[in-house]
Amino acid sequence: MATEVRTQTAGNMWKVLVKPGDAVRTGDTLFIMEVMKMEVAHEAPVDGTVTAVHVAEGAEGLDAEDLVVEIR
Amino acid sequence: MLEVLKPGLETSVQDYPGRIGFWNQGFPPSGPMDSWSFRLANVLVGNQPGDAGLECQYMGPTLKFNRNTVIALTGADMAAKLDGKPVPLWQSVAVSAGQVLEMGPARAGTRCYIAIAGGIATDPWLGSRSTFHQAGVGGMNGSALKAGHIVPVAAGTGMAGRTVKQSARPPIRTDKRWDIEVCAGPNDDWIDEEGQLRFLSADWKLSSKSNRTGFRLDGPQWTFAPKATNKPPEHGSLPSNIIDHGYPLGAINLAGQTPIILVNDGPSMGGFINPYTVPSAAFWKLGQSKPGEIYNFKQISVSEAQAMARAMKATCSESSII
Helix, strand or coil: CCEEEECCCCEEEEEECCCCCCEECCCCEEEEEEECCEEEEEECCCCEEEEEECCCCCCCCECCCCEEEEEC | CEEEEECCCCCEEECCCCCCCCHHHCCCCCCCCCHHHHHHHHHHCCCCCCCCEEEEECECCEEEECCCEEEEEEECCCCCEECCEECCCCEEEEECCCCEEECCECCCCCEEEEEECCCECCCCECCECCCECCCCECCECCECCCCCCEECECCCCCCCCCEECHHHCCCCCCCCEEEEEEEECCCHHHECHHHHHHHHHCCEEECCCCCCCEEEEECCCCCECHHHHCCCHHHCCCCCEEEEEECCCCEEEEECCEEEEECCCCCCEEEEEEEEECCHHHHHHHHHCCCCCEEEEEECCHHHHHHHHHHHHHHCCHHHEC
16 A cells, blocks of 8 residues: 655645665655745655656646645 | 644744834744734633743644643644544643643644733743744743753633633635735835736746745746836845845745745845735734645735734734633
């Protein structure tokens, strides 16, 4: 069962730091959103391998709870 | 008193109308961006409409209450839960000592307001408890909430089980488009007629580089009247440059080609023109919109803007409660 990492806020995708196939550990930063001129880092909740990245760097106008990364 | 377990993205103490009377010394009013929702939250718990409460932006906080009280949440839906049980918006709710209010990301809308019976009782600064964190004044020692903060709350009994009438709630848009009222001026005569029509007909996209200081907009290029292009050199080199002057709150400040709406924590002066101004009664729409959403501007007169503000004040009262 894949672990889904979703946006915690509306905003823009400032940086995507992982790609499919990357091994990640709990607490690694997966992607960073920008809102109110602040960076909002999103971390891996589990150890595993990134199986999918659904949002590209620079994407604008994301909502909260949009699916971004899947980890298995 | 309440304890901050998680602060949220930038949750701050605000009161209404904020720090009034110091604009000429560079201090903005601050206060809640959506004062419509904010005032109704206070009315729900039996406070004065302007008493200090919390403004939660994008991601709400997790708070623990240290005594029995009554709270109300209004504005954006942050899926709030009290000890795991959903808390309705637009209602006053009894809270017991030890209960934990947990909030998530904003869904419909962007800013959620929390009023607590008695009101937040941090030390006022220049007559207001509103946080202006760029100057480090107001609120919790001049900053947004941080984990571990103990926020003082004045004594108050409050009334649970009260609801804001549907017709009295701000119509928060969920289709990513907002019609925003503007008044012309003070510098609309620096924009040519074509540019004025373009401003009022174009789609303007809210940038994520927007905060309580300014709301930056992406849209078409501006064109200028001869007044802007043929002027004494002391005004500056860009068509949108002008000899430093005072800015109105809500000014659509044209920095080169980028319009920035100067909002609650905005600057009081500078050297760019302000072709249009968003009236205070339309600020709630700014406060509830998200990056990537579209603004369409609609010009109204100053007397219409004043009537909107009076109507909103009348709405933010006991008459809206059932």
